[in-house]
Amino acid sequence: MRKFPVRILLALLAIAGIVYACAPEVNNKYEAKSISLDPETAASEAAKIRKEMNVEILDDLKLDLWAADSIVQDPIAISVAPDGRIFYTRASRQTSSEFDIRGHMDWTVASMSFETVEDRREFLRKTFEADNDQSMAHLKDLNNDGVRDWRDLTVEKENVWYVTDKTGDGVADYTQRYLEDFGEEITDVANGIEYHDGNVYVAVGPDLWKASDENNDGIADGTEALAHGFAVHIGFSGHGMSGVTVGPQGRIWWGIGDIGSNVTDKDGKNWKYPNRGVVVRCDPDGSNYEVFAHGVRNTHEFAFDQFGNLITVDNDGDHAGERERLVYLIDGSDTGWRINWQFGKYTDDKNNDYKVWMDEKMSLARNDEQAAYFLPAIQNFVNGPTGLVYNPGTALSPDYYDRFFVAEFRGSPNNSPIHSFSMKPDGAGFALADHDTIVKGLLPTGLDFGPEGSLYFGDWINGWGTKNEGRIWKLDVGADAGAETELRKEVGELLTSDFSRNDEPSLAELLGHQDQRIRFKAQFELAKRAENGFEAFREVSAGSKEQLARIHAIWGMSMMNRRGYEEGEGAFAELLLDADAEIIAQAAKMIGDLKQSGHAEALIGLLGHPSARVRFFAMEALGRTEETAAVEPIVAMLREDDGQDPWLRHGGMVALGRIGDAVAMRNLAADPSRNVRLLAVVALRRMESPEVKAFLQDEDEYVVAEAARAINDDFTIPGAMWPLASTLNARAWTSEPLIRRAINAAVNVGNDRAIDELVKYVDNTSNPAPMRAEALAALGTWADPSVFDRVDGRYRGVRKKSAVYVTEKLGSIIPELIAKGEAGVRKAAIRASSSLELKGTTDQLATMMTQDGNPDIRAESLVALDKLHAPNLEQLLRTALNDRNDQVRRRALELLPASTIEPASATKLYRDIIVEGTVGEAQSALAGLAKLPGAEGEALLGELIGQMAAGKLPAVIHLDLVEAVEAHDGNTELQKQLSAYEEELMKTDDLGLMATALAGGNKRAGYRVFYRNTTAQCTRCHAIFEYGGNVGPNLAGVGHRLSPRELLTSIIRPSEALAPGHETVLVTLNNEEMLSGIVVSRTPEYLEVKTGKTETKKIPRADIAEEETLPSSMPSVDGKISRREIRNLVAFLTSLKGEEG
Structure with missing residues (x-):
């Protein structure tokens, strides 16, 4: 890859075009640091780079490089100030001080257990004690104290810089560091920034910071934390705090991805959302904090349209077959995602691989199989959303007014476009109207509009990691299309003018300006002016002919009321009678926003308004004001809608949950409307009320399943857990979500009655076989269950219990379960017999192992016999070694080291198998040798290394031999032999020991790596036919096109062999x-x-x-997944040779 910064800086320094300042400032908290470019040099370099770039843009647009690599590095989020300065966050901690769980999968259990950022702090301090293995492997001695420990995580700081065009020639020529700060061991990367009213708001977990520059020297004088408690988990990098913006009522908004939050606000209220993303807001001083929406995965950025509606695109869960989601977030909404649906239980042998997000169709737009409690996406949409903005009303040209712009970040400029899209009303919500790709060929990050109407965006250039390079581009229409209109010039002038000098009438007039930024600026200034300001707002809201002016006036009155101005509360009541439905909706929304009492009668009356939007915000206000008298009217309105409008339905659930009348909700259990009963269930879920148990008796299985979700999922409702468990055998259920939760409830209850329920379910052969197997798995792990919930995967902690009763009850039916029936149930019964140490089953298992016609049963029986320490295990192993099925023989070989067979005898068996057995048997033999103690086995390994070096050992077992030798790391002679082999191998094959992954892989195991491994994340970028992502090349038929060596190289060194169309x-x-x-x-x-x-x-x-x-954006998996996993992945990809069947 071309290293622009070095070339550019050397060239510029040679012509004395850069002045680089780095000197301490006496009166500043932060050291001054700036770079100044000669304007001609800056313009020349920008033009040169622009000419080099292969960028596709729509015909009516033009693209210019505004700031080159010499003054921009690794820009994430950007914010354009009214004077044209662009503030941006630069990732500094990403490489050495911030962690991605995909590189530390052994931390998963600990990370999933965290509830607060202090839990994470404690973990990091314990994990990185002085010079321990973890510290030596993952840390640098950044503080130069001669020790590697957690203190090295406190050295690197996040940076905020601003870039500006001092000469006004259209190219940036100056940059200055605004601040360098935020460097605790728990500090994340700064992913969000907003310049507002002279302050800079920076989102960097665990805090939202407010920075100010009192002396106007371009350097922050200090910072203040407005909210603390973000970034609870160690999760995916890039899922931290982001999206800082100013909302319609002058509040600061931001979000965080699914690494979660647990915040206590300034009033002492706790907002606990540790396992999901949230969108939050507070006043500029940190007061009035609240969670607006939750259940997002990683929205990154969001924007408000001209009516204050929040639109965003949420990232998907990186599962095969899903895509990102376009969403309209409403107050109190839950869009469904939880971090525990990404990883945790899925690699726990005591658990299962059921994924609520995918198996219950939550990743899709609304469908009949989904749960009722969450707000579904409008539709699946663009991949990897990062920056997102809304045209303020005068930017670009009229063709782009009332449109959103979203950047896709996929790690490569080849397929990371910027899109423009618009929305259209759909009931109380919205639908996608249209969308275009407007730019393609760069790697965009944050977006923002400049005061002159251009769209600016950061450019990461290539790849995923930091590289000390970056750019900022400017997109606009041509002069003939409106780039130099008088309106745009006026906007630029107004944005930089001092509105504090304007009188109230002139400000009131600007509330109707075409540009949203001007309207906000006038609104925010009037809101500072007490009585005069409020009266101006009131007059505009009541008498203006401009709808948008009236709306901003309504927002302005709300701002003033929220900040303590107590006069004029009746203004909203008057507006509820307006002829304009949007004005009514906005007034109702503000009443709810303020939790203003005294409007119940009028709001209830509006529940019958012909406008769905009016009905929605009237209902929202009634919920936020907790009007108990509104319960029946809300229910009546929603009964009539019958669940047809997803936003009305979800808003109703939120409102009823906030009102909190659990008795009224319970009494709806007899309501004839299924939709009404569902509303009641979800409302009770939101109250965490055990009254939801009444709906477990519902005649409709879908309603019962929703009640089961309410009781079991998330933080659970303990008071309803036993009623849920006791429903397991109440009817012949068919709903898998319901049955799984009833089984899991029994595990959570954990008493003898719960065991009785599970045993009864297992013993009923008319129940679905997979669910009987799941109940058996729950019984089998009863004494020491998984720390993760068996359904939603949430961390539940260690829950050890006595196995006496479960052993007694299951022991009486286990023989028949083992002997006959569906194979999955039989296997589950065999596993339960071993995990519960049912010694009485050893004779039956021995018979199964030697005589059963199903090789899976024979293999499973052998494993159980080993765990049960069967008295005749040695003979059984010898019998298994002669089994007609390769799988059984291989299992026996793997069990030999732990058996009573003498190491010398075991070694002889292994030698014979390696020479004469199948490939699979030889691999299992080497896996056994890896665990076999004693000199005999190590001597055989030494011989085999010699054979491998001499080219006399089949390549399909090379990796197995290497792993076996590495397992005997205490034998220095063996390690020397292996090192010598590697050294010699490197002379002819630069892949080294990785070449052992070329042959011998298991394609079925490789399939699991490709589709399910959360570290490899293959389907994030690649598809096989239609299943997967579209960032990289489609891999259908790749086994025809590429050899195993080419496939391996592309996996571990992706930049060496780029696919056609991606180079x-x-x-x-x-x-x-x-x-x-x-x-x-x-x-x-x-x-x-x-x-x-x-x-x-x-x-x-x-x-x-x-x-x-240029290098590939695909990250190498070398060092992230094991060589064995890589070998299996190569085998799977090599097998992809046919057409889709």
Whole structure:
């Protein structure tokens, strides 16, 4: 990859074009640091880079490089100040001081147990004690104290810089560090920033910070934490705090991804959402904090339209077959995601692989199989959303007004476009109206509009990690399309003018300006002016002919009321009678926002309004004001809607939950409307009321399942747990979500009655076999269950119990369960017999192992016999070694080391198998040798290394041998032999020991790596036919196109072999002209490059001075997953040779 900063800086320094300042400032908290470019040099370099870039843009747009690599590095979020300065956050801690769980999967259990950021702090301090193994492996001695420990995590600080164009020539020529701060061991990366009213708000877990520059020297004088408690878990990098913006009522809004939050606000109220993402808001001083929406995975950024509706795109869960989701978030909404649906229980042998998010169809737009408690997506939408903004009303051209803009970040400029889209009303919510791709060929991060109407965006350039490079681009229409209109010039002037000098009438007039930023600026200024300001708002709200002016006036009155202005509360009551439905809706919304009492009668009357939007906000206000008299009217309105409008339905659940009348909700159990009963269930769930148990008797299984979700999931409702468990055998259920939760409830109850329920369910052969097997698995792990919930995966902690009663009850029926019936139930029964140590089953298991016709049963029986320490185990193992099935023989080989067979005898068996057995048997034999103690086995391993070095050992067992030798790490002679082999191998194969992954893999295990491994995350970028992501090439038929070596190289060194259509080159011609593009074809005479949406260029080889391939955005899996997993992945990919069947 071309290293622009080095080249640019050297060139500029050579011509004395840069002034680099780094000197301490006496009166500042932060050290001054700035870079100044010669304007001509800056413009020349920007033009040069722009010419090199292969970028596709819509025909009516033009793209210019505004700030080059020499003054921008690793920009994440950006915020454009009214004077045109662009503030941006720069990732500094990402590489050495912040962790991604995918690189530390052994931390998963601990991380999932965290409830607060202090839990994470304690974990990091214990994990990184001085110079222990973890510290030596993962830390650098950043504080130079000669010790590696958690204190090294407190050295690196996050940075905020601003960039500006001092000369006004359209290219940035100056940058200054605004602050360098935030560096505790629990500090995340700064993913969010907003400049507002002279302050800079920075989102960097665990805090939202407010920075100020009192002396206007461009350097922050200090910071204040407004909210604390974000980033509870160690999760996916990039899922931290982000999206800082100013909302319609002057509050600061931001969000965090699914690494969660647990915040206590300034009034002492606790907001506990440790396992999900949230969108939150507070006043600029940190007061009036509240969680607006929860259940998001990683919205990154969101935006408000001209009516204050919050639109965003939420990231998907990286599961095969799902995509990101376009969502309209409403107050109190739960959009369903939990971090425990990403990882945790899925790698726990005591648990199962049931995924609520996927198995219950929650990742999709609304469908009949989904739960009722969450707000579904509008639709599945673009991948990897990062920056998102809304056109303020004058930016670009009229063709782009009332549109949102969202950046896709997929790690590669080849497939990370910026989209423009618009929304249209759909009942109380919205639907996607249309969308276009407007820019493609860069790697955009944050977006924001400049005061002159251009769209600016950060550019990560390539890849996922920091690289000390970055850019900021400017997108606009041409002059003939409106870039230099008088309106846009006026907006720029108004944004920089001092509104404190304006009188109230002029400010009131600006409430109706076409540009949203001007309207907000006028609104916020009037809100500072006490009685005069409120009267101005009141007059506009009541008498203006401009709808948007009236709406901003309503928001302004709300601001003033919330900040303590007590006069004029009746203003909203008057507006509830307005002829304009939107004005009524906004007034109702503000009443609810303020929790203003005295409007119940009017609001209840509006529940019958013809506008769904009015009905929605009237209902929301009644919920926020907790009007108990509104329960029946709300229910009546929702009964009539019958669940057709998802926003009305969800808003109703939120409102009824807030009102909190549990008795009224319980009494709806007899309501004839299924939708009404569902509303009651979810409302009771939100109250955490045990009264929800009444709905376990519902005649409709879907309603019962929803009640089961309410009781079992998240923090659970303990008072209703036994009623749920006791429903297991109440009817012949068919709903898997319900049955699983009833089984799990029995585990949670944990008493003898719960055991009776599970045993009864297992013993009933008319019940679904997979669910009987699940109940058996729950019984089998009864004494020491998984620390994770068997359904939703939430961390439940260690729950050890006595096994006496479960052993007694299960022992009486286990023989028949083992002997006959569905194979899954039999296997589960065998596992339960071993885990519960049912010694009385050993004779039966021995018979099964030797005589059963199903090899899975024979293999499972052998494992159980080993765990039960069967008295005749040695003979059984010898019998299994002669079994007609390879799987059984392999299992026996793996069990030999722990058996009573002498190591010398076991070694002889292993030697014979390696020489004469199948590939699978030889691999199992080596797996056994890895665990076999004694000199005999180690001597055999030494012989085998010699055979491998001499080329006399089959390649399909090379990796197994290497792993076996590495397992005997105490034998220095063996390790020397292996090192010598590796050294010799490197002379002819630069893959080294990784070459052992070329052969011998298991394609079925590789399938699991591809689709399920949360560290490899293959389907995040790749699909096989239609299943998976579309960032990288589709891998259907890849086994035909690439050899195993090519596949392995692409996995561990992705930049060495790029797929067609994904290779970007930077070409320098003999005349020093430079261009970039995607390689179309190569011949000895020409290099053909795609340089635009449809344009290609054939470049004669003779004209090319230098050709440089930019690195792949695909991260290597080397060191992240094991060599064995890599081998299995290669085997799976190699098998992909046919067409879709």
